[in-house]
Amino acid sequence: MNSSDIPHQHDSMRKINKQPVFPAILAIPVASIPEKHSATVIVKSLNLMLAQALDDGDLDFLEDNNVSVNIIDLKLKFGLTLNHKKLRASQWQANDKLNLSGNLYDFMLLASRKEDSDTLFFNRRLKIQGCTNLGLEVKNLLDGMDMDTVRFHKPLDFALHHGIKVFEKLFR
Amino acid sequence: MELVCPAGNLPSLKAAVDNGANAVYIGFKDDTNARHFAGLNFNDKKALSGLNYAKENGVKVFAAINTYAQTSGFERWQQAVDRAHDLQLDALILADIGVMDYACEKYPDLRLHLSVQASATNPEALQFYHRQFNIQRAVLPRVLSLKQVQQVAENSPVPVEVFGFGSLCVMVEGRCLLSSYATGKSPNTYGACSPGRDVQWQEKDNGVLETRLNNILIDRFQEGEKAGYPTLCKGRFEVNNNIYYAIEEPTSLNTLSLLPQLQKIGVTALKVEGRQRSPAYVAQVTKILRDAIDCMKKDPEHYQAKDQWMNELLKVSEGSQTTLGAYHRPWQ
Numbered sequence: 001m002n003s004s005d006i007p008h009q010h011d012s013m014r015k016i017n018k019q020p021v022f023p024a025i026l027a028i029p030v031a032s033i034p035e036k037h038s039a040t041v042i043v044k045s046l047n048l049m050l051a052q053a054l055d056d057g058d059l060d061f062l063e064d065n066n067v068s069v070n071i072i073d074l075k076l077k078f079g080l081t082l083n084h085k086k087l088r089a090s091q092w093q094a095n096d097k098l099n100l101s102g103n104l105y106d107f108m109l110l111a112s113r114k115e116d117s118d119t120l121f122f123n124r125r126l127k128i129q130g131c132t133n134l135g136l137e138v139k140n141l142l143d144g145m146d147m148d149t150v151r152f153h154k155p156l157d158f159a160l161h162h163g164i165k166v167f168e169k170l171f172r
Numbered sequence: 173m174e175l176v177c178p179a180g181n182l183p184s185l186k187a188a189v190d191n192g193a194n195a196v197y198i199g200f201k202d203d204t205n206a207r208h209f210a211g212l213n214f215n216d217k218k219a220l221s222g223l224n225y226a227k228e229n230g231v232k233v234f235a236a237i238n239t240y241a242q243t244s245g246f247e248r249w250q251q252a253v254d255r256a257h258d259l260q261l262d263a264l265i266l267a268d269i270g271v272m273d274y275a276c277e278k279y280p281d282l283r284l285h286l287s288v289q290a291s292a293t294n295p296e297a298l299q300f301y302h303r304q305f306n307i308q309r310a311v312l313p314r315v316l317s318l319k320q321v322q323q324v325a326e327n328s329p330v331p332v333e334v335f336g337f338g339s340l341c342v343m344v345e346g347r348c349l350l351s352s353y354a355t356g357k358s359p360n361t362y363g364a365c366s367p368g369r370d371v372q373w374q375e376k377d378n379g380v381l382e383t384r385l386n387n388i389l390i391d392r393f394q395e396g397e398k399a400g401y402p403t404l405c406k407g408r409f410e411v412n413n414n415i416y417y418a419i420e421e422p423t424s425l426n427t428l429s430l431l432p433q434l435q436k437i438g439v440t441a442l443k444v445e446g447r448q449r450s451p452a453y454v455a456q457v458t459k460i461l462r463d464a465i466d467c468m469k470k471d472p473e474h475y476q477a478k479d480q481w482m483n484e485l486l487k488v489s490e491g492s493q494t495t496l497g498a499y500h501r502p503w504q
Contacts, residue, residue, distance in 0.1 A: 061210075061211070113183070113450070113451055113452050114452055115452050116449050116450040116452040116453035116456075116488060117450055118448070118449055118450070118453070118490075119452075119453065119487065119488050121399065122398055122399050122400060122422075122490060122491070123398060124381070124393070124396065124397070124398065124399060127375060128373060129373055129374060129375060132368045132369070132371040132372065132373065133210045133368035133369050134210075135368075136209050136210040136211055136212070136368050137210045137211040138211075139211070139450075140180070140181065140209065140210065140211030140212045141211055142450075143180070143181050143183065143184065143450040143451060144180070144181030144182060144183060144184075144211070144212075144218075145183070146182060146183070147183070
């Protein structure tokens with residue numbers, strides 16, 4: 001066998017590289033906010049930002065489907081669902097119809113479209129459990145969304161872009 | 173050499189165009205294409221918007237209508253051809269001879285490409301498709317070695333396109349029925365190796381991630397171990413008391429080191445796999461392949477794949493490993 005037949009691999013091969021993590025001490029204030037309040041703020045912001053997508057029916061697949069999100073290092077858990085074309089807060093559940101979990105850094109990479117969700121999933125950085133089709137709908141909604149229809153996307157992109165840089169500098 | 177990139181949604185199409193693709197291929201929102209996943213692909217509005225964006229930038233758009241039409245529902249494949257024609261897309265990528273017949277009879281001017289799913293591996297087969305359906309290009313299956321690609325290309329009546337980068341399957345495209353044993357559906361008939369509704373991921377308390385396809389355990393990833401797509405061919409099975417990837421390892425094809433040879437043997441286009449991936453992947457891979465092709469064209473004699481390109485591509489590869497696939501099989 002010729003040497004070029006040998007698969008080209010990462011040094012770490014099937015092991016996963018370490019990623020920046022939000023420090024536990026800084027997460028204490030977030031963890032102290034009751035889940036109900038943080039979920040309400042998140043859902044209200046999303047309704048405002050995604051008004052056009054909600055109106056166009058792009059999120060209709062969430063109707064009566066509950067999704068629970070866990071941003072592990074930020075110690076932030078919340079649930080959401082769709083009811084009459086509006087996102088509503090729901091209680092976070094460990095075995096929801098769909099559970100998404102990962103660290104803040106990876107969610108920021110996803111939101112800023114700097115990283116591919118399959119790449120994060122292969123690397124065990126993004127966990128998706130429950131209904132796979134619902135997971136695919138969420139992933140493809142995020143991937144396929146026209147950012148120009150998202151309200152405040154420019155300041156959000158700016159914040160994410162700089163947030164990621166700061167994160168990499170401070171917490172890696 | 174034309175660079176043909178995948179798009180499962182509008183931002184991916186734009187990412188491909190912005191990063192140097194010469195053509196982008198898309199699918200419609202049903203089982204007429206081989207990436208039939210929830211929430212993926214284009215409706216007419218998005219396809220038109222993408223087409224306009226591509227045209228403004230001098231990039232072509234192809235439609236993959238590359239599954240095999242079923243007895244019930246042939247009209248879906250007809251409608252897909254009609255839509256691609258009405259949208260004035262640049263080419264249709266077809267596999268099924270019934271669909272090809274419909275397309276070339278109804279729209280004789282429509283440009284047809286033979287899909288990899290047609291599994292045509294010799295010049296005689298290509299001559300048949302060319303004569304019968306006037307195909308203008310053929311995408312060669314990934315079962316051929318470089319020498320065989322050369323033999324086919326030299327004797328083909330139409331230019332050939334080959335895969336340059338992306339997830340590899342067991343490379344019997346167009347002939348694979350493996351997943352139908354577990355789910356009753358196969359990529360050729362349903363448009364997905366692992367239909368979402370049949371896939372279960374479950375992480376145990378000890379960090380072990382289990383994948384099931386229609387309740388059949390196909391892999392178990394230890395904590396900290398990289399995962400792959402939930403397909404039967406890339407599952408780990410017990411054979412003679414050993415548990416291993418008995419059919420195929422999760423891996424991606426990477427032909428960066430072969431670009432000069434591919435150009436020399438007359439390959440007309442290089443295709444990137446991955447309509448199911450996100451805009452970030454499309455942007456990263458398109459940019460690297462664009463740089464590599466440009467670099468190779470400037471000086472094919474001294475061209476070498478840069479480490480930086482190879483490492484970037486590794487990062488987005490399934491299983492974080494890449495191979496030359498069948499291109500490098502001296503015995504073949």
